[in-house]
Amino acid sequence: MKHIKKLSASNKRWIAVFAAVIVCCILSIILIKNIGGRTAVIYKDGREIARIDLSRLTESYTIPLDGNVILVEPGGIRMQSADCPDQICVHQGVLHDTGRIVCLPNRVLIEMQHTKDAPDAKAG
Amino acid sequence: MKKTKRIALDAMLAAVALLLFIVEALLPPLTSIPGIKIGLANAVTLAAVYLCGRRDAAAILFVRVCLGAVFAGNPTTFLYSASGAVLCLAVTCAVCRPLKKTVWVVSVLGAVAHNIGQLLTASVLLQSAAVFWYLPYLLIAAVISGTFTGLCVQFLLHRLQYRKGESQ
Numbered sequence: 001m002k003h004i005k006k007l008s009a010s011n012k013r014w015i016a017v018f019a020a021v022i023v024c025c026i027l028s029i030i031l032i033k034n035i036g037g038r039t040a041v042i043y044k045d046g047r048e049i050a051r052i053d054l055s056r057l058t059e060s061y062t063i064p065l066d067g068n069v070i071l072v073e074p075g076g077i078r079m080q081s082a083d084c085p086d087q088i089c090v091h092q093g094v095l096h097d098t099g100r101i102v103c104l105p106n107r108v109l110i111e112m113q114h115t116k117d118a119p120d121a122k123a124g
Numbered sequence: 125m126k127k128t129k130r131i132a133l134d135a136m137l138a139a140v141a142l143l144l145f146i147v148e149a150l151l152p153p154l155t156s157i158p159g160i161k162i163g164l165a166n167a168v169t170l171a172a173v174y175l176c177g178r179r180d181a182a183a184i185l186f187v188r189v190c191l192g193a194v195f196a197g198n199p200t201t202f203l204y205s206a207s208g209a210v211l212c213l214a215v216t217c218a219v220c221r222p223l224k225k226t227v228w229v230v231s232v233l234g235a236v237a238h239n240i241g242q243l244l245t246a247s248v249l250l251q252s253a254a255v256f257w258y259l260p261y262l263l264i265a266a267v268i269s270g271t272f273t274g275l276c277v278q279f280l281l282h283r284l285q286y287r288k289g290e291s292q
Contacts, residue, residue: 008225008226010225010226011226014226014229014232018232018267018271021263021267022263022264022267024260025259025260025261025263025264026260026264028260029260029261032257032260043250043252045250045251046250046251046252047251085198086153086158088153088156088157088158091153091156092156093156100254100257102158102246102250102255102258104158104200104204104246104249104250105198105200105201107249107250109250109252109254109255111254
């Protein structure tokens with residue numbers, strides 16, 4: 001069991017490299033979580049389908065999109081149902097301020113953006 | 125190694141890889157982030173690179189990805205697993221010799237390449253670079269799962285070497 005008794009120098013070096021990678025990733029995740037806004041943008045096949053300012057909604061409604069049904073409610077957006085087998089997008093739950101929901105099988109992307117970046121917010 | 129023995133060993137490794145792939149596909153998703161899994165089937169690819177050589181490992185991987193799509197997937201998942209597998213194999217083959225002593229590092233680098241390949245495919249299919257926001261999550265997952273499967277292979281290779289020395 002010589003191979004697990006002590007760590008060689010190259011093992012230690014690689015552990016340090018990967019630890020640094022993980023720390024960088026955690027830092028960037030924290031950064032990503034702190035940017036974003038209250039406008040939800042829905043993309044299908046890379047094209048923008050809808051841009052919804054969640055903070056101005058007063059009642060909830062659903063958007064059917066092929067196999068997916070998106071539920072929009074005041075202050076939140078979620079994938080209500082999907083026809084894909086894994087249901088990952090449904091389990092991702094509700095988006096409030098930041099984050100994104102991706103449905104890979106149906107190529108649907110829901111993304112939260114800064115409201116001030118949204119063109120219709122400027123018009124309003 | 126005799127040709128017949130080599131073919132039999134390759135076929136067995138391909139069967140093991142396929143089995144691991146299917147069993148893993150049956151497990152519920154570990155997290156809400158798509159694309160995160162243990163990657164047990166990659167352990168077989170990695171072991172094959174060292175046991176049978178790079179060309180045979182590529183053949184085993186090809187069989188596993190194609191049959192895996194038939195048994196536990198659809199055309200879209202095939203695209204994701206194929207793109208990840210090709211990039212993973214390329215990186216594994218490139219670094220397997222210089223990093224022979226630290227097999228787990230080869231595994232982690234392969235896992236990182238696999239996830240980057242999948243993200244590239246996702247960005248093409250979704251026509252959006254937004255999927256790269258997932259990169260930090262996927263990198264963390266790749267380091268953890270790659271270390272796990274890599275250590276499995278490292279211990280396996282060590283035992284096989286030990287047995288070989290014993291029988292001689």
